Amino acid sequence: MKMKLNFLILLAGIIVFTASCKSKSAADQNLAPNVHKVVAEEVIQTSNYTYMRVSEAEKENWIAISRREVEKGKSYYYEPGIEMTNFVSKELKRTFPSILFVDKFSDQPITAAKITLADSLKGKQAAVPKEGVKVEPAKGGITIAELFTNKASYGGKTVKVKGEVVKYSADIMNSNWVHIQDGTNAAGSFDLTITTKDVTKVGDVVTFEGTVSLKKDFGAGYFYEVIVENAKLIAQ
Secondary structure: HHHHHHHHHHHHHHHHHHHHHHHHHHHHHHHHHEEEEEEEEEEOOOEEEEEEEEEEEEEEEEEEOOOOOOOOOEEEEEEEEEEEEEEEEEOEEEEEEEEEEEOOOOOOOOOOOHHHHHHHOOOOOOOOOOOOOOOOOOOOOOHHHHHHHHHHHOOOOOEEEEEEEEEEEEEEEEEEEEEEEEOEOOOOEOOOEEEEEOOOOOOOEEEEEEEEEEEEEEOOOOOOEEEEEEEEEOOO
């Protein structure tokens, strides 16, 4: 009788384990294309970023995301972003031979149903107009709407643009990446990306002067119809 009871307990355990494995397998089988499932082996926090050494199928690599809480030993999912080689973190005083800067990162499976067209356009991160923004153009400058409306005539030229910082990402590809809005809108184009060596923060009203580049492709899906590069912060 005791042997039979032990057998039934063992059988029940096997059934539960098998069902659990099937459930997890089904979730992972529905992952969106190019999504990776990894385990966080090492986590390093800085003021702006979370750096992780992750493992996948006996391979390891480093990824970086905007700062958030990440548990060592836990599984996560991500879509690859921009790869940087010999990237130097000034805050950590460390050089990473190779590291991926990732935007799409989750502790839940990233399925095809969760990815929208806006998400797939990685260079245009589903920007949302910020309510209440109304910034007058700088003296001698142009509005964001004017830039997008007449982008062909501004390509390769230096422009001055004023707006409110709605997103700021530091030290990516040796530049700080700034998104500004001024309240103007040209057929859905209202968010301007700027690369600069200067430092600012979300909420600041700033004026930048830089060179307009059109159809700029940084690889890994980071494509911009219009971007202002190597800009100087001339007012804050």
